[in-house]
Every structure is written in C-alpha cells, then in structure tokens.
Amino acid sequence: MRDADLILVGGGLANSLIALAVAARDPARRILLVDAGAQAGGHTWSFHQTDLNDRQRQWLAPAIACAWPGQEVRFSRYARRLRTGYASLTSASLAAALAACPSVIRIPARAERISAKRVHIDGQAWRAPCVIDGTGRIPEAYMALGWQVFVGVELDCAAPHGRDVPIIMDAQVAQNDGYRFVYTLPFTDRRILIEDTRYTDGSVLDEADCLAAIHDYAAKRGWEGAEARRERGVLPVVMAFDAAAFWADAAGGAVPVGMRAGLFHPVTGYSLPLAARVADVAAAHACDTREAFAAVRRFALQEARRQTYSRFLSRLLFRAAEPEQRRRILEHFYRLSEPLIERFYAGRLTLADRARILIGKPPVPIPRALACLSERPLLKAARRKRLGEEALLGANAEGV
Numbered sequence: 159m160r161d162a163d164l165i166l167v168g169g170g171l172a173n174s175l176i177a178l179a180v181a182a183r184d185p186a187r188r189i190l191l192v193d194a195g196a197q198a199g200g201h202t203w204s205f206h207q208t209d210l211n212d213r214q215r216q217w218l219a220p221a222i223a224c225a226w227p228g229q230e231v232r233f234s235r236y237a238r239r240l241r242t243g244y245a246s247l248t249s250a251s252l253a254a255a256l257a258a259c260p261s262v263i264r265i266p267a268r269a270e271r272i273s274a275k276r277v278h279i280d281g282q283a284w285r286a287p288c289v290i291d292g293t294g295r296i297p298e299a300y301m302a303l304g305w306q307v308f309v310g311v312e313l314d315c316a317a318p319h320g321r322d323v324p325i326i327m328d329a330q331v332a333q334n335d336g337y338r339f340v341y342t343l344p345f346t347d348r349r350i351l352i353e354d355t356r357y358t359d360g361s362v363l364d365e366a367d368c369l370a371a372i373h374d375y376a377a378k379r380g381w382e383g384a385e386a387r388r389e390r391g392v393l394p395v396v397m398a399f400d401a402a403a404f405w406a407d408a409a410g411g412a413v414p415v416g417m418r419a420g421l422f423h424p425v426t427g428y429s430l431p432l433a434a435r436v437a438d439v440a441a442a443h444a445c446d447t448r449e450a451f452a453a454v455r456r457f458a459l460q461e462a463r464r465q466t467y468s469r470f471l472s473r474l475l476f477r478a479a480e481p482e483q484r485r486r487i488l489e490h491f492y493r494l495s496e497p498l499i500e501r502f503y504a505g506r507l508t509l510a511d512r513a514r515i516l517i518g519k520p521p522v523p524i525p526r527a528l529a530c531l532s533e534r535p536l537l538k539a540a541r542r543k544r545l546g547e548e549a550l551l552g553a554n555a556e557g558v
C-alpha cells in the first residue's frame with residue numbers, strides 16, 4: 159500500500175528543486191511535500207547563471223523571480239563589473255512554481271519520524287517507495303566549521319535607488335568582526351535587498367549591529383524607505399567534512415539531501431547549484447529509496463572529494479588568515495579571470511584554476527598556510543567529539 163510515489167520531507171530549497179525536477183521528468187508521479195513551516199517573511203536564493211546546465215535552467219525557469227545580466231564586486235583597491243548573469247528565486251516564486259505542478263501535494267506539518275519507506279505525521283504513517291529527507295539541519299558532527307552570518311533587509315525606497323545589477327561583495331565598508339561585506343540585489347527600481355555579511359569564527363549573529371550597518375549603508379546612498387522584508391542567516395563555512403562517515407551512518411534510512419547531507423559550497427555556504435544537480439540525480443532514481451540513496455551517495459562522495467580544495471580555502475580563511483587578511487584573500491580572488499570565478503561558484507575548478515588561485519604574493523604567512531594543508535587533524539577532532547557524544551548518549555540511555 160502506498161500513499162504517494164515519493165515523499166519529500168522538508169519543503170525548503172533542496173526538496174522543492176527535487177519536486178520540480180521529478181515533475182518535469184514524470185508529471186504522473188504523485189509527490190507529497192511535507193513541510194513544518196516557512197521562514198517568517200520568506201527567503202531568497204540566488205545563483206550565478208553559469209552554475210546550471212541547460213536542462214536545469216529549463217525546469218528551474220518557472221521558479222525564477224528576478225534575473226540580471228551582470229554583477230559587481232567592490233574592494234578597497236578596486237571595483238569590477240562581471241558579465242556573469244545572476245538570478246534569484248523567492249519563497250513566493252518557488253511556491254508558485256510548485257503550485258503549478260498538479261502532481262505535487264504540499265502537507266503543512268512536522269514529520270515526527272522519517273524512515274526509508276514511511277513518514278509519521280501526527281501519529282499516522284504515510285508510505286511511499288521512496289522517501290527523501292531535506293530537513294535542512296547541517297551534519298555538524300561530521301564537520302569542522304567557520305561561519306558566515308548575515309541579516310538582509312528588503313527596502314521599499316521612496317525614490318529609485320539607481321542600481322541595475324547586484325553587488326555580490328561590497329567590501330568598501332568598515333571591517334569589523336571578521337571579514338565583512340554588503341550584498342545588494344535590486345529587485346525593482348525601488349525595491350532593493352541589502353545584506354550585511356560577516357565571516358566570523360563563531361555562529362553568533364548580532365542582528366542589531368547588522369541592522370544598524372544596513373541602515374547606515376542605505377543612508378550614505380540616499381536610499382530612504384520602509385522595510386518590506388527581513389531575512390537572517392547563519393551559514394556554515396566548511397573546513398573539514400568526513401563525508402564517508404556521514405553516509406555510512408545514514409545507510410538504511412531516507413535519502414538525505416541539501417544542507418542535511420552537507421551538499422553546499424564549502425566557502426560560501428550556498429547550496430542552490432548543488433541542489434539543482436542533486437535534483438537531477440534524485441529525479442532519475444526516485445522510484446525506490448535504496449536506489450536513490452545509492453545514487454545520491456555516489457554523487458555526494460564524488461562531490462566531497464572535488465570540494466577538498468574549497469575546504470582548504472576555507473581553512474586558509476579561518477585558520478591561516480587574520481580577519482583583515484580574509485578580505486585580502488577575496489580581493490586577490492576577484493582579480494582572476496571571469497571564467498575561473500564562474501567555475502569556483504559552480505564547484506567546477508580545474509587543476510590549473512587551483513594553482514592560479516594560490517599563485518602570486520601570498521595573502522597569508524606561508525608557515526600558517528602550510529599548517530592548513532591537511533584536513534586530517536580537524537577530521538580526527540570531529541570524530542573524537544562525535545564518538546564522545548555518542549558514548550554519552552548511550553550511557554544516558556542505559557541510565558534511564
């Protein structure tokens with residue numbers, strides 16, 4: 159007996175993209191999308207147009223809220239306009255794209271238990287041959303992390319703000335609390351998202367301080383208006399990830415995807431490009447949990463190997479560089495060629511790219527960079543902590 163062909167637990171980015179990809183491939187497949195609730199005020203997810211291939215662009219197109227023909231970056235010593243297109247989805251545009259798929263039914267509820275073939279909601283079991291877990295909780299126990307924290311305010315300006323393309327990093331701002339930059343997305347000629355972002359060692363977000371910085375940034379540009387929406391984020395920057403242990407421990411359960419499976423960019427914490435690729439993989443195997451698990455696991459382990467270099471860059475940022483030097487690393491990076499920058503964001507760096515990023519006057523002291531070469535010490539520490547916590551849990555359970 160089955161209640162659907164596919165149950166997606168968590169209706170965030172990863173599972174929404176899987177629903178769109180499955181519906182595009184097989185509109186007859188019945189999909190249940192179970193979600194416990196939306197972030198107040200909604201969400202935006204942005205990406206570089208070159209992050210996706212043609213097929214992904216096609217099935218994602220109905221969910222795109224806004225697209226721009228270029229983007230800018232600004233550092234203390236230079237500013238640069240890049241030709242790479244940029245685009246954003248919003249909670250509303252993603253929900254509308256899903257609502258247009260008759261095979262997708264959304265259930266607004268929290269799943270109490272998730273297993274390979276069943277999902278329990280309000281004590282009732284829902285069955286499907288394939289269950290996918292996109293509940294968003296990062297597998298921190300298998301990782302060593304730094305953090306990118308931010309607050310974004312969408313401002314309804316009283317007059318046109320004058321911006322035509324996003325500024326991905328405006329680091330021409332005071333540098334405090336780690337590396338800091340402002341990110342802007344001009345949705346319409348009067349509506350603009352202004353995000354204050356900091357690369358910090360801890361995951362604490364000082365919302366009041368970020369808000370003050372955003373209003374100061376807007377005031378300096380003469381942008382006055384009402385706050386229409388606010389979002390906040392504490393995104394992981396991954397310095398080490400024991401992907402093999404994570405997937406071994408997840409075996410036998412539902413298929414983990416998205417942030418839940420560590421499927422995001424180690425330096426930016428962004429997940430859309432990988433979520434689109436996983437959606438294609440999952441869509442091709444979504445008839446059975448075991449088959450989908452094996453396919454996504456294979457993809458994820460391959461990706462984790464490819465991300466080895468990006469995790470090294472994260473270690474350079476967080477372990478070798480002083481906060482001031484973090485800005486210099488990014489400043490150096492953004493002087494490189496546009497195709498290389500595009501490949502970095504899409505997670506497709508070549509060997510030559512990797513060498514190119516590190517060539518030149520090193521932005522961090524060489525002995526400290528060398529000390530970051532291996533992720534093994536961080537992996538060992540994560541494993542020790544994980545096993546210690548498991549032992550503690552076991553002892554507590556026995557004591558009950």
Ligand SMILES: Cc1cc2nc3c(=O)[nH]c(=O)nc-3n(C[C@H](O)[C@H](O)[C@H](O)COP(=O)(O)OP(=O)(O)OC[C@H]3O[C@@H](n4cnc5c(N)ncnc54)[C@H](O)[C@@H]3O)c2cc1C
Pocket residue numbers: 167168169170171172173192193194195196201202203204205267268269270292293294389390391392393415416417418427428429430431
């Ligand atoms: C404010 C913000 C802005 C971001 N901007 C970008 C961006 O521009 N581009 C980009 O690529 N990345 C961005 N990211 C990073 C990343 O892509 C997002 O976090 C993305 O939403 C992760 O997708 P996900 O599906 O793995 O998790 P989520 O989108 O967080 O989805 C998880 C969902 O699971 C639901 N859930 C959890 N537990 C249960 C349960 N037991 N039962 C039912 N439902 C449950 C939650 O309600 C949630 O909706 C951003 C993150 C944040 C926080």
